[in-house]
Amino acid sequence: MKMIQTSLCILVVLLTVSGFPMMESGVESKKGIDYLAINCRKHNAVLTDFGAIGDGKTSNTKAFREAITKLTPLAADGGVQLIVPPGNWLTGSFNLTSHFTLFIQQGATILASQDESEYPMIPRLPSYGDARFASLIYGSNLTDVVITGNKGTINGQGKTWWVKYRSGGFKTISRPLLIEIIFSENIQISDINLIDSPMWNIHPVYCKNVIIRNIKIDAPIDSPNTDGINPDSCTNTIIEDCSVTSGDDCIAVKSGIDQFGIATAIPTQQLSIRRLTCVSPDSAGIAIGSEMSGGIKDVRIEDVTLINTQSAIRIKTAIGRGGYVKDIFARRFTMKTMKYVFWMTGSYKLHPIGFDPKALPEISNINYRDMTAENVTISAKLEGIKNDPFKGICLSNVTIALSPTTKKLQWNCTDVAGVTSRVKPEPCGLLPDKGTTMDCDFPTDKIPIESVVLNKCFA
Template sequence: MKMIQTSLCILVVLTVSGFPMMESRVESKKGIEYMAMQCRKHKAVLTDFGAVGDGKTSNTKAFRDAIAKLTPQAADGGVQLIVPPGNWLTGSFNLTSHFTLFIQQGATILASQVESEYPMIPRLPSYGDARFASLIYGTNLTDVVITGNKGTINGQGKSWWLKYRSGGFNLISRPLLIEILYSENIQISDINLVDSPMWNIHPVYCKNVIIKNIKIDAPIDSPNTDGINPDSCTNTLIEDCSVTSGDDCIAVKSGIDQYGIATSIPTQQLSIRRLTCVSPDSAGIAIGSEMSGGIKDVRIEDVTLINTQSAIRIKTAIGRGGYVKDIFARRFTMKNMKYVFWITGSYKLHPIGFDPNALPEIRNINYRDMTADNVTISAKLEGIKKDPFTGICMSNVTMALSPTTKKLQWNCTDVAGVTSRVKPEPCSLLPSKGPAMDCHFPTDKIPIESVVLNKCTA
């Protein structure tokens, strides 16, 4: 009876969350165990399709052939492609539904540095940039898992960075490592990502996304190597990730200017927890500046930031439109920070003109239970004239200043809110409401947090 009750409880959780029932299959005791949203009936190894793991031979055809030949089996219990130890050089390849890409420990997928290996693909409707396909790409998919037991994807980004710095790619977005569009029930977990040419992980227009146990590394001076960028996505969980980057560790987005306004797909129901970040020139978590489709209901907790420019940076501008609202953050530990709080309404990046009447709405931004050491500037809070940012709340925040601290610790314009137990003392636009007040953090869960993963075997 206890077993029956447990099964019924799991079924109720998955049904309420909008997920299909996720069946645990009986696997062979041989192989590598891992946790996934779905296990697979059919398995193949990359070498079955002629791949050579010497780091020099192109395996683009092998990856593409493998997925093409496995796709017809996907509807019959799903398919799994195992990447064994070795160095597997490849250009861009597309995923399929009901599919797992498993990268074993000791295996490295090496991104080709040949531009022709990355076809040009359609512009995203909420942006305006021409772009290369990502290394691993998928669109209109259901039930996709990219995982491993600490295998690696190496973007070999140095040649792309050098060309970018010398003036190349001004109107073209460089390849990302992983981009998945218009898809649902996506899991990316337990792999290492190194030296992406540009952003590392970009789910866009997706639903029901889990990103966990990911380690991302890029030089701290590498251009635009954002770690994880959930973009116009609903019901996303990012947890237990470590990012060292030349740009934002996590950047929450929803399209830019008239493109994002017209597409109007928000990012919502996003949970970020247990993140470690190193990014001296950017933010631990950036919200925007591409936020024209709206961003709301974001919960961020248990974050460690080291040598990072700012904690949560909300970036917007006249012409963005959209909104950022209902943002909740708590339990941050920070060391060596230029800024702790940074909200700006003058992030002047506009690819093709903008509507000066499209003003963003920024409200109900909550921070609590934070400590920071060696801080240069406590806060820069810059709203927009005649469009103030409201509902900013800070409670139980202690910032220890650096020996080279700036004299003006709180630079506040066109903002409104309240504080409690915040040191150094905030600006007059954020008056204290006494020691009893705490900023809000939701007690409920977003649906993706209740999903139960299965024990599978590769």
């Protein structure tokens, strides 16, 4: 017995010295599950406190809505946290509140209802013309909102919506998104999995100070319009350490369409995208536009891995869009199996009813550097607008290895102007080689959101 006691004591000392067990973000500790957030909360509640049943069959729409209603008065007193425990929680649309955290535990899945009546119709966005369903998780005019977890899941159950869309439904109505937050500030969406959204997955609109990190998004590669993350008319946003497999653009940067976006005039600016992994055979890793009528500027993109993706960064616009795309900076891309590497489109002809043909977009100061690609069909398709060329395009230190089925014309360039350095295959004549010492710009400063330090919180 003495030998056993001595051995146990030595084991305890060794574990203590080694620091085991380690307490990492999103794992259990004596205080609960620890995680990182912009703010911690004084008050806590569990979804089951409001009568929710996690059997995957019972509707919990009433429970989610009642939970938010009852917790809202506490939010001003140090904030409130609603914990979604393990289980399958079927629900329709529900709204969030300020100073609020929705924490989805590992083993918990929020299941989106497939009943259209569970999604109310809400007013169109000022910079768009479409009627629309409310998203599954929605918030407007909020401050200090966190949607997070330790790898809990939101499942949009999108198949029935996709089938109806392909059969001609929803032509004038936007299908529900998984998460949409509008006219809000200090937003964090992190450490959760999103599956099979009916349409776009994450859509912050007219927001400031947005953090989106450690998100895994999955949808079939042929699912319609299942964009991953769409920052739209937002200022000071960071998207980092995310993985997207989708039937549409992995990230789509937007700011409204045609006369609606021009009149609203809220740009997307101060956007950082870093450490993204994307699979999307029919769309872009990062799309800029085509809805860019409010303007898009100061976008920094770095450390991106694209696998079996149609194009790297695709700038999409058209006559009638107005607005601008300028001061775009991208570096350190690794690409495998691409149709295009560089793609700019000046004739993207998706328009709402009526547009001003005199509203021409400005595309300028586009910088791409330090990129490698293999198994590529076409190096570049750069199509500006006649009498409105895309200017200030810079490419440096880019190596593209072609596929066995490559096209003969590798650089298809019209109505563009810029320079290149150390780019293979040799670019088109509209992008002349300026020698081996030139590098395209990438900012050395940080946007403000990159300096935010998150707090260690507990659920």
